[in-house]
Structures are given as C-alpha cells and as structure tokens.
Amino acid sequence: MTKLVYFAWVRERIGRPEEDLDLPTEVRTVADLARWLATRGEEYAYAFENPEVVRAAIDKKHVKPDAAVAGAREIAFFPPMTGG
C-alpha cells in the first residue's frame, strides 16, 4: 500500500485528504500515477484534468513527473504553491 495525500483544490476535487492504495505494477512514475488516478472516477478526472498543472512530492520532497514511485511511502499531489 502507498499513502497518497492531496492538498488545496486537488484535495477538494477528489473529496478526501488522503488514502492508501495498492498501485498497479504498470504505474512506474508520478505521471503514470496521475494518469491512472484520473481513470478512477469523475472526481479524480476533474482533479487531473490538466495534469501538467498538478505538482507532486514523494516522501515530502518535490519531484518531477518522471520520478519513479517504487519504494515511495507517501506521494502527494497539489497545485502550484501560493505561500509567503
């Protein structure tokens, strides 16, 4: 199981802050994971309708879409950050 966490409008669109999922073996990268999640229902499709906008972190470090998900404990998806 991999823990997925969502923030801001990604969280609101999916309708939950986090979940534990078994990732299929064909999901190798963060981009693969976003594509797979988008097939899980209309709330996910809405969250990932512009996948290039959604940012990701693995184990609390920023990663690019081509980052491997193997070994990840926690994968986060969120919009571009607006702190400060």
Added chain:
Amino acid sequence: MTAPVTPFVAIRAEDFDLAAEVARLTTGRPDVGAVVTFTGLCRDEGGTLSALELEHYPGMAEEEIRRVAEEAIRRWPLTGVTAIHRYGKIAPGGNIVLVVTASAHRAAAFAAGEFLMDYLKTRAPFWKKEHRKDGTSGDWVDAKSADDAAAERWAKG
C-alpha cells in the same frame, strides 16, 4: 571559525513578535552589524476579502523552508536566519510570514532575505484560499508566474 549557523524555522498558527524575533538573532551577538526583516501580511484586496485560509503540508512545509534557509547560509556569510510561516485563517492586516536575516554587513542580510522569500513562495507547500466579505468562500489563489521568475533569477547568478 565561528559556530555553524542553524536556521530557526517554525510553521504555526500563532502570530509572531517582530521585536522578539530580531532579539533572537542579536542578543549576545556583538558581531552582528545588520538585521533585515521581511513581513508578509494579508491584504484586503480592495476591501473584498474577509480572510485568507492557509493550508500547508505538515512536515514538508518545515523541511522545505529549512532546506531553503540552509542554502541561504551556504551562499551568504549570515550569522542567523529565522523563517516563520503561519497557517489557518488570517484576516486582512494579519501577519502571514516573517523572514529575518542577520549578518556582519547589510548586503548579505538584504540579499539572503530576498532569496529566502523568492524561494519560499515557489517551493514551500502552502496554499491560500480566499474568503470573501459577501460570505462566499472564494477561489484558491493562483500561483504567479512572476514569483517563478523571481526565484529562477537566483539560479542564474
């Protein structure tokens, strides 16, 4: 060699006290010749905003700001760095973020403070949601490409 500088980083709902945070970097430090502070506040957006709600990624927010602060310490001869970022609901006029940099001379303190804010805005996992005075829960604030450009110019230097 002087002792290594450890940044003070806090992610919290509580407000901060500017004078106390300056004192944290100057008390007992006669080698400090310059302290620069930056305070980011909640604007009222022309009177339409009742509050900003700041969401953050617990753990990562602190780690990411600490990474940026440590990078500032590598780049400039700082004697101290503080970064405090608040979360939760903040009304117009309220404090959101504080960066304090201290150094023997002003150039390093100014530059490091600007670097910290530019990187913090584009890398620290915080998101702002607007609450409007008309009672509607407004939109999530969009990231500004100007902020990305401000952060990128440090990579070229």
